[in-house]
């Protein structure tokens with residue numbers, strides 16, 4: 290039997306992502322982003338994101354089909370992010386997926402956004418080892434997951450108790466007047482800075498949990514910058530960016546490796562938008578090498594939100610014989626992993 294041809298729809302935040310895969314082979318990954326429309330607000334505006342999804346949906350699906358060289362009738366299944374994410378944004382994707390599934394007579398698979406961030410790695414590096422540990426770091430989430438099986442068994446061992454890692458990057462970028470989204474620009478500016486210039490706090494580093502906290506760090510950066518400005522001194526942007534980034538990456542990698550060691554797992558996968566961070570990739574590689582852990586990180590374009598990840602997980606569900614979702618599938622903004 291040929292492997293299933295699956296179309297994936299992702300609309301949990303500000304990217305309308307359409308992916309098409311056959312088994313673990315990526316055929317198309319098309320993204321229309323409304324990120325530019327949110328920039329002047331310093332964060333994603335849910336209402337604006339929902340409307341942008343609605344406008345982008347059909348043309349983005351058409352572009353993905355053309356790239357893959359397939360038609361809607363060739364598809365074996367439609368997968369869609371059912372949650373977690375922004376409620377209105379999710380609803381647009383789920384409604385579109387239902388319409389396509391119903392009109393085409395194809396099965397519908399509602400998938401979890403976090404699980405999809407893990408599954409996408411299979412498109413680049415082949416089947417995930419069972420078990421593996423996944424560090425998921427994005428604008429909405431910072432989680433440590435034990436993954437015995439990406440299709441059926443993902444256990445959350447830790448998560449942020451306040452801001453997500455990407456959110457901290459975005460908020461610190463706002464303090465430094467660097468624009469939105471903050472991650473890529475802080476990553477860039479940090480390359481010219483000294484990561485040891487300022488000692489910022491590492492929240493929950495030694496608290497014995499696998500949870501994270503980044504709001505104290507964000508406040509510490511804001512206070513440091515404020516004090517400099519009040520004293521009439523210039524703010525060394527590159528040093529602040531590098532020192533802040535070092536604090537985030539230090540905690541993320543230390544806790545991720547602790548989960549691997551404590552659970553006897555020697556494969557770590559990193560996903561989510563913050564996994565595009567060059568210092569995170571570098572430090573994770575160094576620390577994994579030292580600990581004898583194999584590291585897998587997809588290329589940056591597959592780390593940020595995209596449709597390929599949804600198609601990748603959908604394809605896995607089809608292959609494992611998981612039952613399709615019903616046409617009354619709800620969009621669930623707080624869907625647990």
Ligand code: KG4
Nearest residue numbers: 427428429455470472562563565566593594
């Ligand atoms: O996974 P994603 O595209 O969307 C969510 O599900 O949130 O992640 C977006 C987040 C944003 O907070 C953005 O600032 C961050 O990922 N990000 C980065 C980098 N590229 C994107 N953070 C740090 N370094 C980067 N290079």
Ligand code: ZN
Nearest residue numbers: 427561562594
């Ligand atoms: Zn995401």
